[in-house]
Amino acid sequence: MNKPDIHNDPGENVTKRIVRTMCPMDCPDTCSILALQHGNTARLYGDGDNPITRGYLCAKMRKFPERLAGSPTRLKSPKIRTSNGWENISWEKAFGLITERMKAARDAGRTEEIILINGAGSHGVLKRITEYFFRKFGTTALSTDLCSPAARAAQALSFGYRPCHDPRDVLNAGSIWMWARNPHVTNSHFIPIISEARKQGTRFVVVDVQKTASAKIADRFFQVRPDSDWAMIAGMIRFLIEEDLYDSKFCQEKTHNFDEFKKIILAFDPAELAVTCGLTENEIADAAKLFMEKPPTSLWFGWGLQHGKNACENVRMADALGAVSGNIGIVGGGVSHGQDEHEYFNTSIIECEAKRSIASVELGGALNGNMEPPLHAAFVFGANPAASWPDLDAVRKGLESLDFLVVADREMTETAKRATLVLPTTCFLEENDLMGSYFHNWVGRINRVIPQPGNVKSDLEIVSELASRLEIELEGDPEKWIAGFLEGSEKYGITAKALQTGPVEANDSQVIPLADGIFPTPSARFEFLTELPKPDESEKRELMLVTTHSSKWINTGGREDDYEGNVKARISPAEAVRLGFSDGDKIFIESDHGSIEAEISVAERIGEGIINIQTGGASAGFYGVNLLTNGKQTTAGHGPVFNAIKVRVRRLQDEGG
Template identity: 25%
Template sequence: MTGTTAVQDPDGTWNKVLQTQCPFCSVQCKAQITMETAPSGTVSYTVEGLPNAASGGRLCVKGLNAHQHALHTERLLQPLMRKEGELVPATWEEALQAIAERFAEGAAAYGPDSIGVYGGGSLTNETAYLLGKFARVGIGTKYIDYNGRFCMSAAASAGSKTFGIDRGLTCRLADIPLARCIILAGTNIAECQPTLMPYFNEAKEKGAFIIVIDPRVTATAKMANLHLQIRPGTDMMLADAMLKVMLDEGWIDEKFIRERTSGYEELRSRMQTVDLAEAALLCGVEEELIRKAASVYGQAETGIIFTARGVEQQTDGHLAVRAFLNLVLASGKIGREGCGYGAVTGQGNGQGGREHGQKADQLPGYRSIENEADRAYTASVWGVAPEDIPGKGVSAYEMMELMHQGQIRTLFLMGSNPIVSNPNVNLVKEALEKLDFLVVADMLLSETARLADIVLPVTSYLENTGTLTNLEGRVLLREAALPAPGDARQDWSILCAIAARIGKGKLFSYSSSEDIFEELRMASKGGAADYYGITYDRLRKEEGIYWPCPSTDHPGTPFMFSAAFAHPDGKAVFTSLQNPVSKEAVSEEYPLVLTNGRVLAHYLTGVQTRRSPALAARSEANFAEIHPDTARRYRIEEGQWIEIESVWGSFSVRSRISGHIRRDTIFVPMHWGGVQNVNLATTPALDPFCKMPGFKVAAVRIKRVY
């Protein structure tokens, strides 16, 4: 339950107690903020966790300080319009009228597909749903995608192909302590979702064997019984090597394979071509360690495999995840307690944000925009003809390419910062600058917002009511705890106001987020991600409900695939496909591998966390983690400014010398823009299955900056 209460102490101090939900990672911890206003007017804040099923009342350092950016003096409190080259204050009337006029002019001159819509993985389900509807039947464009493309697309597409449905975790968080073996592949839980660490600590205390696959000795890796310090980009090869051992040794569940899967014989045939010694050499991991990992997981009675961006943000991310899912299916470790697979969602609503229409190929409820029956059903809910819904668009980075080519000439952007988060940032910046018209809706002036023609102020998590879906698939209600500051507006109400200005007001006549959710329920009914049985009243009483939930008397589905998978025949599907793409290879000119990731104190592109004094103080600037031997080779000292360059571009950061990184690898966090932006050097190559960029592998060279 979220909300606000206010009490006055005898000494005249006013205590305002806000109940809310952390806006950052996919755990979505509940929090209570006490605002104490002394008679002198001084305000102090105390933050504590509230009991909840996911984190048990824990908060990490980001959640403890999230209020600082929401209450920051740099919050946008009124619309801004570019006049004579400068962003200056404007009224909502001016801003909305200008948007309507420019949208109409662009559509008349170049067609509705000249307008793009770009969303975010931290938007509520209601706003994500409405943004998809706004793009398709408000503007009439097929071009909509969102920054969650860079978060979950590989795991989502792999889960859909393997299981017939994509839900982040097939099991519950409560199953973690029941697992006898846990594999954490490309995920640093200790820094990215730290409030989940007690689950893994409890599992270890109960005798679980934990395997971490990561090129760095992270805080998570330090917890592991076995750390496979893999060369970046070789995750699929490692999973195949482990499966090879399991097959050769007979550590598989033949009954499960026979009764509940398809495609096994083709996979087994391909496994005969896998050379374990060669795979170990290419992965940079000793063969005996691979055998050990396969032995423990293969023979464990129960086990869970988790993947995250380290595996997924690759040009073969889809197949790399499917290679790990092959391990799950071959061992039969799914559909029962203490077993399963989990894609550790990154963004706060990375799960829900991709279920209801922000993705280029998707309609609400995980329906497909290319399926005629799905289009007809969605059209019936929206009150339009099926042919009024445009077809499939392109992925987030491909939208940037179309902008650069002049095909997309207008962009409406809500809750994202693509000039920092996209790969190949030099092209992205040029693309944004080429636009005829750019509108950004945000609560703070991001690097992208500084390029906009119009900036619209939106509410923060403290002022915004809506549902979010955490990494388990548990739908949660976060209610506004404060009124909107200044002239800031709810993001969904901005979409409704623009729709009214462009003559589509009848399709967007909502008075609350709950109104939108009621329509979302109907739009998702019968779909893969069925929210129909979930209501605001139920969420207030029950705290959270797992989807699918097809009726209001259904308890929700915390545990997936106990009886059948979601394919028509009820079976899960092995893949025998081999990697169809080549990755950037190191060379004499570019001899090192650049990879990237997160640090504990910051989140996404840092627009919010870098405005939190408590968080900024923990990590003020970006850095490059370099092995001591590599540093000596290039005569680099601790804290020295260095330039890191790929064929795509270069950036500069300070060095951090550490024995916790491979000698052939450099690690740089992703939370800074400007000259410290790691994405100035990342490749624009995309996974052919899901269009995930290959963030985690770039061949680079380094040099000292004098």
């Protein structure tokens, strides 16, 4: 672990100091950071005082100052689109144009014709003030995000909420099952904890659609077909019931509808379930026995489990496996995905009911006139919908059709390029905020490290200025907001004074979820699902799109120099033979909804029937994998369907015959 050293830091006549802060990126780890200010820039190091992140900082964050904060392409002035291209304008003019538009909508009683599109550019709690302001004004709001609505909804049906064990509880487990989660890339600080558990003799099992870096270190790996996890689990539970290996006492005393669920499971043909998930019946039986052999078993599932059409069924079956095996409410057990990163903060101060709302996945349709009154203007904060949204073609066309589009960002993103006005915003190194985590229970301050560029404003400064001009009461001092968000947090051992010296662990972090056996469901018990998809052998030879995260960037944060030529479409050697492709072949990938260009990359780790593309991309030449997606939703939670999309491929030179 490297540590910042002011004395060995080169440079004279510049301000140098060490500042404790937190990473606000869309990542579960929420690293504690030691930032060495060096004038107007900084070097970032991991803070060893946090036992979860342990002083390690990923490459994405280590490079942040040069890639984003100090980028030569960073926006430094408001811009307006004109017939001659982009022109710099003053903040006064920008605010004048915006307030004129907003006042006109308010005077006409049609504020809902404006929509706020906000995302996870930063998870700092003060970023939520932007949504609070626009809700107070009366705009249309997004009622869900694109990340985990399906998982949250599914686990709420099973447990009454989304329970999550402290990650260090896996040290008490006999077995750890990592399901559709690749911590090597998306949750890297989990790996040292898992490694420590394995040294103690804990078994590590991975289930995924491809042989990830995490799968390579597993004691056992099961490779399933995309979006078929429910079928594997159904086969496992069927085996446990038939062999009387399940926890019958827990099922009878702590669950609501086990007998009905049992009938549904036993009615399945094991052979059909095996074909559906791509495993043999023996492999499924082995998996069931492994799950029970070294208790307690801690199951952690990832975002891959809940971004297909069967998302809710996949998650609820994972919950059911935890219940049937008796691993709920015990030390070293649980079915964990994540938690509310702001649960320790007083978010009641920003509660405000929206005048009108839509799910994020419905944005494409909403922007294209399927609402009454229709949308005519939009504000975008912390999001890049022209690159990251499902039903991307509709979203892009809708954004381009708006009368007025304002984008607040640090760079000219794909969305900013379509805007009427672009407002330059600060990054976390230039702000004060509060951070929690959706993986662990440590809370910390985001503290300003470097000076805020003179003509750049924070999101809070922007909305507080708009509020003032629109005569809406809104506090503009971030420290007063921080004090408000911390009201009541002392019951968790979190105080403003304690946070001044570094991150603080909530005092309930070691509490085992549902240890009291009381579930906040209608029945006060665990509730099984009572409807499952039908096994579908017809999809066995269909080519399915699976998107995964990059180790180089987060979401759409990739830059041109991150790409090695064209967009890579990874397929297995067997699939390459079947399709007649070789490394480097240029192809079209087509779905029923759209198409993109890519380059074949043959990779051993990819399963048959899968074509894998990494998400993200901000370069002009990247057409966007989400052009292949549509606006379909999961059965609960209004979640998007990013994965397991049927696609076809053909050589690029075949275009036009």
